[in-house]
Amino acid sequence: MTFQPPETGEIDALVTDGYLDSLLAARERRALDSPSVVELDPDVRLAAARLAETAARVHPSFRFEERLAVRLADAARRMTLAPAVGLEDLPGGSISTIEPDPAGSALGPVGPLDLLDPARPEEIAGIPRPLIIGGTLASAALSIAGAALVAWRLNRPGRGGTERVRLA
Amino acid sequence: MARAVFRKVSADGERRLVHLDRDRPLVEAALREPARFDALYRKYLAQVYSYAFYELGDHHDAEDATERTFLLALGALPRFEERARPADGEGASTFRVWLFQIARNVVANVRRSRRRRPEAPLEAAALVASPLDVESRATHRLEAAEAWAAVGRLPDDRRRALVLRFVEEMSTAEIAGILGRSEGAVRVLIHRGLRAVARDLDRRP
Numbered sequence: 001m002t003f004q005p006p007e008t009g010e011i012d013a014l015v016t017d018g019y020l021d022s023l024l025a026a027r028e029r030r031a032l033d034s035p036s037v038v039e040l041d042p043d044v045r046l047a048a049a050r051l052a053e054t055a056a057r058v059h060p061s062f063r064f065e066e067r068l069a070v071r072l073a074d075a076a077r078r079m080t081l082a083p084a085v086g087l088e089d090l091p092g093g094s095i096s097t098i099e100p101d102p103a104g105s106a107l108g109p110v111g112p113l114d115l116l117d118p119a120r121p122e123e124i125a126g127i128p129r130p131l132i133i134g135g136t137l138a139s140a141a142l143s144i145a146g147a148a149l150v151a152w153r154l155n156r157p158g159r160g161g162t163e164r165v166r167l168a
Numbered sequence: 169m170a171r172a173v174f175r176k177v178s179a180d181g182e183r184r185l186v187h188l189d190r191d192r193p194l195v196e197a198a199l200r201e202p203a204r205f206d207a208l209y210r211k212y213l214a215q216v217y218s219y220a221f222y223e224l225g226d227h228h229d230a231e232d233a234t235e236r237t238f239l240l241a242l243g244a245l246p247r248f249e250e251r252a253r254p255a256d257g258e259g260a261s262t263f264r265v266w267l268f269q270i271a272r273n274v275v276a277n278v279r280r281s282r283r284r285r286p287e288a289p290l291e292a293a294a295l296v297a298s299p300l301d302v303e304s305r306a307t308h309r310l311e312a313a314e315a316w317a318a319v320g321r322l323p324d325d326r327r328r329a330l331v332l333r334f335v336e337e338m339s340t341a342e343i344a345g346i347l348g349r350s351e352g353a354v355r356v357l358i359h360r361g362l363r364a365v366a367r368d369l370d371r372r373p
Contacts, residue, residue: 008357009359009360010352010355010356012359013352013355013356013358014361016353016355016358016359016362017340017355017358017359018332020358023335024245024333024337028337033253040367041363041368043363043366044359044362044363044366046366046369046370047315047362047363047366048312048362049316049371050312050315050364051315051316051319051330051334051362051365052334054312054315054316055312055334055335056335057214057215057335057336058213058214058217058221058222058230058232059213059214059217059218060213060217060227060231060234061316064231064234065213067240068209068213068235069209069210070208071235071239072205072206072209072238072239073203073206074241074244075200075202075239075242075243076202076203076206077202077203079202079242080201080203081204105371110174128197132286148220
């Protein structure tokens with residue numbers, strides 16, 4: 001195994017990274033002075049300082065927070081009920097008839113295929129269409145909450161005997 | 169700074185300490201009882217919303233993206249696999265990385281559907297910075313708007329990396345997990361992004 005020295009760009013990137021660590025830590029403790037790193041390009045330092053100074057976390061409205069909390073609680077309740085009563089027995093009938101969000105979503109429906117692992121969309125490509133869920137062909141009218149229920153049932157602990165949360 | 173979480177585990181008869189995801193208790197509770205997902209939702213709502221807002225620049229779009237992210241996360245939670253490593257740093261959360269992978273995909277879909285670049289959005293995001301700084305607010309806002317507009321003109325990965333680094337204050341390791349890049353590649357993305365922002369600001373009068 002041979003040692004591969006980092007290229008100049010990577011060294012600069014490492015210096016920048018170290019500076020950002022110090023800068024963001026200084027911001028967290030509300031320090032008045034900025035850390036100084038001699039090796040860092042002054043223009044890069046200025047840009048970083050300006051972004052760090054003006055970056056602020058934005059909080060949604062309380063109304064939105066509570067509305068989404070209710071939607072999540074409703075989806076969670078259906079997930080809890082589903083294994084016991086079966087999809088067909090859910091209030092409102094099959095999942096394809098669950099009412100969409102009354103407030104409406106500009107994003108359109110989420111399909112169940114998107115839910116198999118939404119963090120890794122590339123895995124979705126290998127799954128054949130169409131997918132039949134609960135005896136009903138998945139349609140574009142499937143609500144987000146309904147699709148979440150399907151994904152939960154497909155993935156719930158105990159399926160395949162695998163433990164989903166593992167030790168590192 | 170979050171407290172590091174360790175647990176003794178026994179592998180092949182050998183007991184050792186391993187670094188755990190700091191959200192493990194909350195994730196385990198939500199897996200047992202989906203209603204307990206609420207704790208994870210409350211904990212990460214502002215972060216996910218903030219990321220969506222900086223990326224999309226519109227409160228309604230950010231709300232939609234946030235809603236979709238959490239509903240997707242709730243449905244897919246059983247597929248979440250913890251991968252916290254010592255290299256992830258003290259208080260690391262791979263749940264947060266996983267959640268932001270979902271948010272990244274959701275936001276990317278919204279941006280694709282819009283088919284336009286978010287110059288105004290990031291300027292809008294800058295206007296919320298330092299709302300109490302009355303005296304220098306006008307100058308400050310202008311500078312902030314210019315800087316974030318420059319970020320908005322960056323290629324996707326550089327822009328995402330800068331937003332995650334500066335707004336969410338994520339480590340390079342976390343950003344690497346979210347963007348699916350190596351830590352070295354993320355450092356280079358951020359460095360080049362900052363250089364581009366610096367050049368952009370330099371060109372302005």
